[in-house]
Amino acid sequence: xxxxxxxxxxxxDFKFPQAYLDLMAKGLPDIDPWWWxxxxxxxxxxxxxxxxxxxxxRLLVPFAKHGxxxxxxxxxxxxxxxxxxxxxxxxxxxPGWEHRGEANNFTEWLRKAEIEAAEFKSEGNEDKxx
Numbered sequence: 001x002x003x004x005x006x007x008x009x010x011x012x013d014f015k016f017p018q019a020y021l022d023l024m025a026k027g028l029p030d031i032d033p034w035w036w037x038x039x040x041x042x043x044x045x046x047x048x049x050x051x052x053x054x055x056x057x058r059l060l061v062p063f064a065k066h067g068x069x070x071x072x073x074x075x076x077x078x079x080x081x082x083x084x085x086x087x088x089x090x091x092x093x094x095p096g097w098e099h100r101g102e103a104n105n106f107t108e109w110l111r112k113a114e115i116e117a118a119e120f121k122s123e124g125n126e127d128k129x130x
Contacts, residue, residue, distance in 0.1 A: 011077035
């Protein structure tokens, strides 16, 4: 896989939600099968560029990737409220088929991801996702 090393520009007037910034400051929890993009700058840039190329009409700010699929959790970059929706975007599909769901905000998304992580781990999958 070739990772593009160019910088990704956030959509103008986009603000990360405070709940996300607070979590980044105190430490990101294990939400396997999801993994955080922020600690892996090359991956973060790769997914931002890939989604922009595939879905240029959308303003997406990716922050987590599902290890078992091409699903990416993204902030809605067109939302300048400082508490944007989280969109589940499926990469590598035709435009119009990428939307896989959403959460009203980061806090709601994180609750769902933590529930999914607990279920995933209870099924004995701790070491099976990437």
